[in-house]
Amino acid sequence: MPASGARSWRSARSGPLPEFGKLHDAAAVRERCGMVYRWVADGRSPHFTLDESCLTAVASYVADVTRDTYPDLKIPYHSRWRHFSAGGVDRWGELAARRDTDALERARIAVDLATVSVLLDAGAGSAWRYHDHKTGLAFTRSEGLAVASLNMFGAGLFSSDADHPLRVDHAALVRIDAAALARHFQVDSDNPLVGLEQRSALLRRLGAAMAERPDLFGHTPARPGNLIDYLLTIADRRRISASFVLATLLESLSSIWPSGLTIDGFAIGDAGRHPAVRTGDVTDRIVPFHKLSQWLTYSLLEPLETAGLGVERLDELTALPEYRNGGLLVDVGVIRSRAAIDPMVHHEVSSELVVEWRALTVALMDPLVDLVRAQMGLDSTFSMPQMLQGGTWNAGRKIAQALRPPRGPSPIPIAADGTVF
Numbered sequence: 001m002p003a004s005g006a007r008s009w010r011s012a013r014s015g016p017l018p019e020f021g022k023l024h025d026a027a028a029v030r031e032r033c034g035m036v037y038r039w040v041a042d043g044r045s046p047h048f049t050l051d052e053s054c055l056t057a058v059a060s061y062v063a064d065v066t067r068d069t070y071p072d073l074k075i076p077y078h079s080r081w082r083h084f085s086a087g088g089v090d091r092w093g094e095l096a097a098r099r100d101t102d103a104l105e106r107a108r109i110a111v112d113l114a115t116v117s118v119l120l121d122a123g124a125g126s127a128w129r130y131h132d133h134k135t136g137l138a139f140t141r142s143e144g145l146a147v148a149s150l151n152m153f154g155a156g157l158f159s160s161d162a163d164h165p166l167r168v169d170h171a172a173l174v175r176i177d178a179a180a181l182a183r184h185f186q187v188d189s190d191n192p193l194v195g196l197e198q199r200s201a202l203l204r205r206l207g208a209a210m211a212e213r214p215d216l217f218g219h220t221p222a223r224p225g226n227l228i229d230y231l232l233t234i235a236d237r238r239r240i241s242a243s244f245v246l247a248t249l250l251e252s253l254s255s256i257w258p259s260g261l262t263i264d265g266f267a268i269g270d271a272g273r274h275p276a277v278r279t280g281d282v283t284d285r286i287v288p289f290h291k292l293s294q295w296l297t298y299s300l301l302e303p304l305e306t307a308g309l310g311v312e313r314l315d316e317l318t319a320l321p322e323y324r325n326g327g328l329l330v331d332v333g334v335i336r337s338r339a340a341i342d343p344m345v346h347h348e349v350s351s352e353l354v355v356e357w358r359a360l361t362v363a364l365m366d367p368l369v370d371l372v373r374a375q376m377g378l379d380s381t382f383s384m385p386q387m388l389q390g391g392t393w394n395a396g397r398k399i400a401q402a403l404r405p406p407r408g409p410s411p412i413p414i415a416a417d418g419t420v421f
Contacts, residue, residue, distance in 0.1 A: 023268060023288045024250035026243045029318050029362060032277050032287045036359035039276030047338060047353045048360065054333045055364065058395075059371035061332065065398060066376065066390030073376070078320075078388035079299040080117050083146030087137045091147065095154050099166055103306055108225025110303035112168035115224035116158055117149040118296040119202050120181075123323075123416035125194035126407055130186055140407075145185075152184045158203075160221065169221035173207030176200050198419045205256035213252045228307045238309055243316035245304070246297045250290060257419070261286070261350075269293065270420060272355030287359050289321045291420060298385050314383045319365030321358035323410035324396035325388070330411045331399045335360050337412075346415040357412060365392065 022028060040048055066075065076082065084092045092113075096106055121142055130144035131137075132151070139147050152158065156165030157180065160172040178196040187193045210222040218226035227248070231240055250269060257269045263282050271288040278284060294317055301311050319325055329335045335357065347354050365384070372390075373382045400408030 021251075023271065023283055023286060024254060024290075025247050026290075026294070026317050029288050029290060029294075030366070033289075033318070033321075033359040033362035035278075036274050036276045036287060036356055037363035039274075040356065040360060044276070045338075045356060047356055049336045049338060050360070051333055051336060052364075055368060055371060058328065058332045058334060059368060059375050061399070062328075062368070062372050062387065062390065062392055062395045063375035065395040066372070066387075069394060070390060073378070075382075075386040075390045077298055077301050077385040078391065078393060079301065079385070080114050080121065080146060080295070081299065081302055082389060083121075083143050084117075084150050086139050086143035086147055087132075087135060089135055089137075091150050095150065095166070098154075103308070104228065107228050107303045107307035108223070109166050110306060111225040111228055111300060112158070112166075112223055113150065113153050114299040114303060115206070115296060116153065116168050116173075116203065117146055118292060118299050119206060120149045120199055121145050121295070122199070122292070122419050123194055123414065125192060125416070126409060128185075128187070128191055128193040148185050155184070157184060167221075167223060168225070169223045170207040170211045170217075171221055173203050173210075176203045176207075194416050195419060202256060202419055206253065209253050209256050216248070216252050228304070228309075231304065231309060232307065235309055239312055240304075240309055241313045241316060242297060242301075242311050243313065245300060245311065246290070246294060246317060249293050249296060253293065257292075272350055272352075272358070274352060274355050274359065287355055289358055289362070291320050291322055291358075294318065295320055298388075301385070314385060317384060318362045319384060319388060319392070321361045323412070323414060324393045324400075325365060326357050326361035326396075327400055327411050328392055328396035329361060329364055330357075331396075331403055334364060341412055343409075343413060346413040348415050349420050354412070354414065368392070 039045060041050055043049070081092065096109065099109070101109070124141050124145055128144065129138050129140045130148045132139065132147050153166065153168070156162065158168040158172050159165050160169050161167065178200045181196055181200050185193050187196065210217040210224070214222060216227055216230050217223060218229070231245070254269045255267045257267060261268045261271050261273070268286065269288065270290050270292065271286050273285045274287050275285060277287055297317060304311055326335070330337070369382070369384055369387050372387050373380070376382070397408055400411065404411070
């Protein structure tokens with residue numbers, strides 16, 4: 001259960017899905033972010049205006065960054081797996097080699113790792129860094145969180161069975177506390193990390209949610225990796241759509257997100273409110289984003305492929321509405337603030353301004369894929385997760401560091417709690 005007492009809409013009802021179940025898919029993210037985009041494009045926003053002529057400059061910049069990063073144009077998916085190899089070290093390969101397993105169990109282990117690492121991957125704050133004692137390297141932000149979470153996984157922190165340390169199970173997760181995370185994240189007074197209690201609470205809620213869904217996560221024990229077996233049983237000729245994977249995650253894990261947005265006592269997940277969204281029903285004004293759920297979906301693509309499952313129609317998923325992608329659009333001038341941005345004022349994730357910024361990011365990244373594809377001379381197989389990886393996330397970080405050195409914070413400061421941004 002979330003701390004707010006909100007319930008999981010799927011596990012708590014035996015009848016037809018409540019009306020807000022329609023918020024739990026990628027199409028709803030795209031459709032409702034489009035409503036916000038049209039609101040801003042029509043000049044109705046008190047926060048932002050748009051200059052879409054600058055999208056060409058964004059595409060050119062992203063194409064240049066992508067070529068520099070991947071000169072052979074063999075661009076992988078944007079996923080947590082890229083961060084695990086920070087500093088050029090194949091940490092996942094070394095970890096997986098510790099167990100002699102078949103491809104299916106290796107895929108389960110990969111899903112276990114990706115799930116907890118993604119849930120721990122939100123804003124770390126500007127002061128925190130992680131020292132990887134095996135390599136002597138130090139990392140910050142997403143890379144630091146990734147390396148730290150992989151090392152936690154390797155140490156068996158997320159398993160209740162000492163004989164099977166490379167596992168994530170519900171029994172271990174429900175016991176996780178902020179102190180345990182602090183030790184493994186190397187947190188002290190000189191190395192603070194944003195949102196330790198919120199992160200540990202998120203993992204505890206994940207453990208509880210998995211225990212409620214043995215059909216998806218298994219009984220002995222409930223673990224994220226068992227999702228592989230469920231998807232194999234329902235896949236048609238071992239093919240499955242990306243949007244189905246996301247919908248499965250949203251259906252089963254909607255109760256874990258701490259956004260506070262509920263309808264009739266049921267948790268909606270990562271979503272905000274905006275006046276542009278008018279639906280005439282109980283979901284009026286609600287804009288779903290599901291950022292971490294989509295980030296997790298992207299990060300499951302490779303483990304699913306290891307298990308022999310082909311994931312199709314990647315274009316059904318959306319861009320990730322986070323500060324690197326959104327910051328790129330602000331920094332190049334596509335999204336323009338009506339008022340000067342005060343770097344000392346931190347905006348709540350639930351504020352109308354941030355909800356609008358996130359929605360614009362989702363809406364504007366769709367046409368950007370076509371522009372980047374054309375700039376690079378690629379065909380339609382160049383997908384959204386490749387653009388994000390190549391790509392907009394790296395370009396967003398690069399321009400932020402150039403404009404706001406040395407660490408390149410977001411152009412719009414966010415009051416992060418360690419669970420969304």
